[in-house]
Amino acid sequence: MTALSRTPAAIRARSVAFYLLCVASTLPFLPLLVLIFAPVRVGWPVLRAYFSVQIWLLRVVCGQRVRVTGEENLPDGPCLMAARHESAWETLYLPWRFGNPAVMLKRELLDIPLVGNIARKLKYIPIDRSGDLETARASFDAANAEVAEGRRILIFPAGTRDPAGRDAMQSGVAVLYRQLGLPCVPVTHNSGDIWPHRSWLRRPGEVEIRILPPIPPGEKTRVFLEHLGAALGAANRPGAAGAGAPVATRGPVTPRA
Template sequence: MTWLRSALFNLLFLGGTALGCLAALPLLLAPRRWFLAYLRAYAGVVLWLLRVVCGIRVRVTGEANLAAARQPGGGALVAAKHQSAFDTVIWLRLLPDAVYVLKQELLRLPVWGRLARHSGMIAVDRSAGAPALRAMVQAARTAVAEGRQVVIFPEGTRTAPGAPPAYQPGVAALAGALGVPVIPVATDSGCFWPRRGFRKRPGTITVAVLPPLPGGLPRAEFMRRLQAAIETESDRLRASVVGNPVENFVE
């Protein structure tokens, strides 16, 4: 049954995303706030499909830690664990005006890349070294000045639950340059929507929003505390899933 439900979800998610991108093209001529509302609606539909088709619910803990970011004009830097495509959807619902840091290759995708540019997503050329880092910081400064919330995945790519982390320096560069709260986020999304996995497992994805890190930390100390906060909580969430297979992996 899980395989059938997963196949249906994948068909609806991939097909719906493709059709949704085409339907959104006229919004390139409209104010950006219209496109933002469209993205929020799209994310809501994806979460609804997860619940109805796959039996996957979403639980968010520590939402109070997003209070400042949700204020009008509240810029913030969200440093989130990235285990699944789910993580690229959820922040469109949790934040009022999220902008993602993403790899430049994604902007080359037909239609989707054009929409991503229009929405102000921050693309990084990972092969360009220091100039790419400076361009990322400048784009993030512009976004924060506009009251947007920058979402970065510190490892730069999806990692399977329990895999050794490899945090990249980009998050430290943003933290030092933006002067806004840095909000760590842990998750167990990869236990239910696996990285590059076909099968979606019923259960409850937890998004754990952790207390913001204090500003002005030395870079090494910031990276140590960020990784410790995210990985410790992500490991705890994964352990609770493994220890409760009846609830989370029922066929």
């Protein structure tokens, strides 16, 4: 691919073109909104096709490429995928790439028209950050139900894209880890380089997604959070000095069928 200009004017022009083409490419899918009421096995392929168009536009128009390493670390069966959160990009790309996992998301997102309808249809799992015990238990029960159906669970354990807080692991991920009894696979990346926080610009460049060795089930909460925090922290982010060394686990992980 020919290198695209990185001047501010060129980035703004390509970003505007991307948004215009996003709107144009959405129009053919509007008649298919009726599939919101169809079973997931029917609706997901259509939604995945829509995601594919948007990812293609990001690559062709904005010059955004993706490289994935470490896929051998991802079990074939259910697991807890814990991903670094830097932008909305990963909420689009990770479900598209990794087989429609059940995503843990903020409850207020379910109130957004259409977005909430699609999230409910895909059985995404709302997280209530108020600290209410009953709603937390309902989220964990929903996650267990999806695991029983053979799905992976995807969570963003920092709970925010804000650079000021994206390296801090919320304790709820450790509770979920204990409840599920599954290996936890850290997924780090550098999407913020091409999709900056609170910016409408879509910059050219490469997102590197690194799937790290699983943390086996049964770790103590403190050890688990320290391990996950090191795996997803800024020092281990692609592009950081010294990043890329494997994060050791304390035992083998047997993928579940």
